[in-house]
Each structure stands twice: as structure tokens, then as C-alpha cells.
Amino acid sequence: MSCQRGVAWCDMPGPAEPRTADPPREPAPFLKWAGGKRQLLPEILRRVPALIAGTYFEPFLGGGAVFFALVAQGRLHHAVLCDVNADLIGTYQAVRDQVDEVIEALRDHQNEAAYFYRIRSTPPESLSLAERGARLIYLNRCGYNGLYRVNASGKFNVPFGRNPNATICDQKGLRAASDALQVAELRIEDFATALGEARQGDFVYCDPPYVPLSATSSFTSYTRGGFTLEDQKRLRNLALELKRGRVPVLLSNSSAPCVVDLYSTGFRRTEVDVRRSVNCQPGGRGTVSELLIE
Numbered sequence: 001m002s003c004q005r006g007v008a009w010c011d012m013p014g015p016a017e018p019r020t021a022d023p024p025r026e027p028a029p030f031l032k033w034a035g036g037k038r039q040l041l042p043e044i045l046r047r048v049p050a051l052i053a054g055t056y057f058e059p060f061l062g063g064g065a066v067f068f069a070l071v072a073q074g075r076l077h078h079a080v081l082c083d084v085n086a087d088l089i090g091t092y093q094a095v096r097d098q099v100d101e102v103i104e105a106l107r108d109h110q111n112e113a114a115y116f117y118r119i120r121s122t123p124p125e126s127l128s129l130a131e132r133g134a135r136l137i138y139l140n141r142c143g144y145n146g147l148y149r150v151n152a153s154g155k156f157n158v159p160f161g162r163n164p165n166a167t168i169c170d171q172k173g174l175r176a177a178s179d180a181l182q183v184a185e186l187r188i189e190d191f192a193t194a195l196g197e198a199r200q201g202d203f204v205y206c207d208p209p210y211v212p213l214s215a216t217s218s219f220t221s222y223t224r225g226g227f228t229l230e231d232q233k234r235l236r237n238l239a240l241e242l243k244r245g246r247v248p249v250l251l252s253n254s255s256a257p258c259v260v261d262l263y264s265t266g267f268r269r270t271e272v273d274v275r276r277s278v279n280c281q282p283g284g285r286g287t288v289s290e291l292l293i294e
């Protein structure tokens with residue numbers, strides 16, 4: 001095992017230690033994911049029951065900020081977590097079921113451009129579950145800005161991030177996430193399947209790909225990450241059905257006129273201000289208002 005100069009590649013040198021040696025750490029997202037909910041967390045958490053008696057459903061998992069926060073606060077005991085991204089769900093499965101192997105595999109990775117491109121071009125199908133999970137975590141930590149993007153043939157194509165301080169292997173964070181994920185069923189599936197299973201006593205949080213802010217209520221043909229206006233309508237209709245069946249549901253989305261229109265009847269909307277990267281602002285950041293919908 002070798003350490004690279006100036007590179008925080010692993011927080012705990014040496015072979016994997018017994019779990020009892022690690023002081024407890026709160027579970028938190030171990031992947032940076034577009035649309036991460038860290039800033040909105042307090043507003044979201046105060047809309048979730050103090051204790052979810054049944055199952056917590058999060059069908060657009062991404063980085064899972066809300067799931068990890070609820071586990072950290074002891075507010076759920078069973079969860080169904082879904083996403084259509086198979087690489088992402090496979091990584092969660094690897095962290096849940098084979099965290100030692102994931103940590104071991106991460107130890108081999110290096111924060112260096114030529115190495116990054118070699119790992120990026122390795123077909124994930126040629127790797128074990130743990131190696132695949134470690135590959136995605138590594139590409140997420142060392143790729144440009146933590147982006148996840150694939151080309152038309154499904155190959156990850158984000159460039160090297162040139163961040164000398166990237167932490168490739170946060171051993172304690174991964175173990176805390178693995179412990180949290182023990183209560184979770186992980187599924188690669190469209191949101192509609194999970195939403196069809198929710199019953200009274202359960203709680204549903206939906207964070208779909210946002211409608212672009214520019215989309216007016218008469219705009220019909222946008223898609224973001226393959227998520228179309230038809231998908232947004234399907235989600236709204238399922239959320240209405242859940243509410244009619246007395247299953248509490250919380251959604252987040254942009255404050256685009258089209259979203260206001262979609263949720264104008266049968267829902268309560270609250271606008272919350274969030275700091276986001278905004279291309280047209282000097283410095284690239286600005287405050288935008290987003291919607292929490294109940």
C-alpha cells in the first residue's frame with residue numbers, strides 16, 4: 001500500500017480495522033449528487049413525522065440526503081429506496097452488503113489523471129459488486145465536480161476533477177452509511193412501482209429531476225435526465241392518489257410556472273430559498289426559490 005504526496009486518498013492507513021475501533025459517526029451521503037438536498041434538509045425534516053411507523057419510501061434516491069438524516073435521527077426502521085440508475089443502486093448495495101470489500105478496493109485507487117481515465121474506461125461488467133461500487137465512488141470523488149454523466153452508449157464520461165484534496169476512501173463515513181442501509185430495500189425501478197405499494201402509516205418523499213425554471217405552464221416538451229413532462233404528470237397523479245388514501249407524501253421541485261400549475265389543486269405548496277449554482281450570476285451562485293409540496 002502506498003500513500004501519494006499531497007493527496008488525501010484514505011483517512012485511515014493500514015488494513016481494515018475491527019468495527020469497534022471506529023468512534024460512531026452519523027450516516028450521511030457518501031456520493032455528491034446533482035440536486036443534493038443538504039440545504040433544504042431542515043425544511044424537509046420538519047415535514048416528516050417524528051417517527052415513521054411503517055415504511056419510508058424514497059423513489060428518487062440520488063445521494064440519499066433525506067434517508068441518511070432520518071436514520072441519524074432514529075426516525076425510521078424500514079425503508080424502500082429506488083432509482084432508475086443501476087450503477088447508483090449497485091453502489092448502495094455494495095456499501096450495504098460488502099463494505100469491507102468496497103473499502104479495500106478504494107484503497108487501490110489514485111487521484112491521478114492517467115489512472116482516473118484507465119478506471120473510467122474499465123467496463124464495470126468486468127468487476128465484482130464491491131469493485132464496481134468502489135469504481136463509482138472513486139469516479140464521483142475524483143471526477144469533475146462530482147458529476148454523474150454517461151454518453152449515448154451508457155459509458156461514464158466525466159473528466160478528471162484535478163482536486164488534490166479529494167478524499168477517495170472515507171472509511172468511517174462508508175461504515176456509517178453501511179450501518180444505516182441495513183434497514184433498506186434497494187431497488188432499480190421507476191418511481192411508480194414503489195409508490196403503488198405505499199400504505200397508511202408509511203411516508204413518501206419524492207425528489208424527481210426538477211422541471212427547468214424557464215418552463216412555463218404552456219411548455220410541453222422538455223426533458224431533464226430523460227424525465228419528461230409526462231413523467232411529472234404521472235408523479236403528480238400518483239401523489240394525489242396517495243393523499244386520497246391518507247398516505248402522507250412530500251415532494252420537492254423547482255418553482256417553475258409549470259410546477260405551480262401541476263400542483264395547483266389538492267396540494268399545499270411552500271416556497272423556500274436555496275443557494276444554487278446559477279450560470280447568469282457573477283460568481284456563478286445565486287438564490288433561487290424551490291417548492292416543497294404536501
Ligand SMILES: C[S@@+](CC[C@H](N)C(=O)[O-])C[C@H]1O[C@@H](n2cnc3c(N)ncnc32)[C@H](O)[C@@H]1O
Nearest residue numbers: 033035036037060062063065083084190191207
Ligand atoms: C434530483 S435527483 C435526487 C437527489 C437526491 N434527493 C439527493 O439528495 O441527492 C433525482 C434522481 O431521480 C432518478 N430518476 C430519474 N428518473 C427516475 C424514475 N423514472 N424513477 C426513479 N428514479 C428516477 C435519477 O437517477 C436521480 O438520481
